[in-house]
Amino acid sequence: MRAFTRLDGLVAPMDRANVDTDLMVPKQFLKSIQRSGFGPNLFDDLRYLDEGEPGMDNAARPLNPDFPLNFPRYQGASILLTRENFGCGSSREHAAWAMEDFGFRCVIAPSFADIFSSNALKNGILPIALASDQVETLFALLYAEEDLHLTIDLEACSIQLPDGAMWSFTVDAFRRDCLLQGLDDIGLTLQSAEAIKQFEQQHEARFPWLFRDIAL
């Protein structure tokens, strides 16, 4: 995983609540067995005027001029500003892969769905939950004339606004460490291999039926 320490980024809006992972990556793209290449299909139904299918040349497809992520002013954005319950629905990690591939490293919202949040953190994307009035303030700044840039410092858990104001945010301490160091969960867990083995032996002694070989 790519480490996340500090991000100086342009903010783009997704101004609606309950953005679901189906909207982020429509099902037809889940047929891919790859982990990469989903960026061009992020928000596919909203982003293009035609119906997307795997294998299309996305560069040749007609863009929806009314969809904010297509506006010239938001090109190169790495921070997505959105509303309540972002990432609800399906557990598809393709949604996080698409966000990362598109170039988003951070999402700011009043709240996130659990599974998306977990998937994002495992892919170097920082979900920041802020109070609703702070999110409103950011939307107001974003819709003002000037482009909105924020500086996010994960070490300090701070967001710096254009006027110099500093806001703090909280993030799970374990996930913060993993992000800061770009650590792989599996390697970390395998450091506890002995504890897992010991637990497993006790568990099997107590519940032997859970350890029957599956013979179907």
Added chain:
Amino acid sequence: MAQTLYDKLWHAHLVEQREDGTALIYIDRHLLHEVTSPQAFEGLTLAQRDLWRRSANLAVPDHNVSTLASERAEGLAALPDAISRVQLQTLDDNCAAFNVVEIPLDDIRQGIVHVMGPEQGAVLPGMTVVCGDSHTSTHGAAGALAHGIGTSEVEHVLATQCLIQRKMKNFRIEVTGELSPGVTGKDIALAVIGRIGTAGGTGYALEFMGSAIRSLTMEGRMTLCNMAIEAGARCGLVAVDDVTLDYFRGKPLAPEGEQWDAAEQWWRTLRSDEDAVFDNTMVLNGSDIAPHVTWGTSPEMVTSVHGAVPRLADMPDDTAKQGLTRALEYMGLTEGMLIQDIRPDAVFIGSCTNSRIEDLREAAAVLTGKRIAPSVRKALVVPGSGLVKAQAESEGLDKIFLDAGMEWREPGCSMCLAMNADRLLPGERCASTSNRNFEGRQGSGGRTHLVSPAMAAAAAIAGHFVPVTTSAAAPVKESLS
């Protein structure tokens, strides 16, 4: 100290509690399917890691399979969609390479992973169960701690048999009294989501309890727990009782003899203690719940079949107003419109929510001797597994559906998520027994109304939504023009 059911399951699987609040939780059963596993197996291969415990894993193709008998007759290699074929072949190849037991596409036990799991006894009470699918919450109906996970977590469980988790909070949802005829687990789920919203359960384990829940069959409880994720909760739970034990006794992978006795002894403790403390509580009166229909593009946009689409003036704030405006535009509905004036032109009976034998019986009871309305152009019945299909056929249910003018398909996820060819056309409106009414979920531009199987069947006959109790008993109503 008094414990909730969730607390008991958590502590029975706690490998390591860390100072930072995270914990390692041991996973008893890992279910896999073709869509969220290939990148996990690839990750293991790249890192040269092996499975921690091979026999914990069980795979089945379901999300991306064709449901046409004609397309499946010649096996996987003959499937017409080349991209899907590669994905399905990759599951077979990965299972062979890692020696994971797989129920292949041409096996009668193949089906939707959350139908197959309990049917085979691969899921049992007291287990921790994960799958790279959010509807893994289904298995909480068995008194199992079951959650959906992402692909990185699939890889993590394959390699370590553990999940890194933070303990969730406990949410008690009590449904008292008795359910009215025609009201199902689906309607309870929709009523709960309508109350607490799609984020109301975020961070919680939902435990459903009370007399109305106890009166549900195992399959009804599965439907209910299946939709816990639509309330934002990674898992739903129902305590173990005789209904649970009767369901699992004799299942192919269930313990037998002395092991069953030992298991039963533990399973009977799997309920919340009388004085257990919950972080949140909601009480509903079961007799107040009517059949429900979603009208919008989120499962929380739901009301009773006797209700109406809300009005903009009733929305509490601008975000809610914008959400309603967008939903109405997408759904092609007007504010204040009566639910019973909504006219589906497609019907889908299936999905991990409602494709089990009781669901099919419930729909067939409404459809017996009836024809679907001419305005309903597409009507699919997709059984949840080959065994459900065989059982339905032995009861003659397939004939009822076919005589009514519906299609009788092969098992799979089908039009719930429309990864295969079963999908709505833009603008098509569907009465669906599935779990999500998101924009484009059942096909780009498609419009979904979530209902129970009986409600879907009744709408198919009438050509518009009707309260199921009347339509099941009364002659077919003339369609409104």
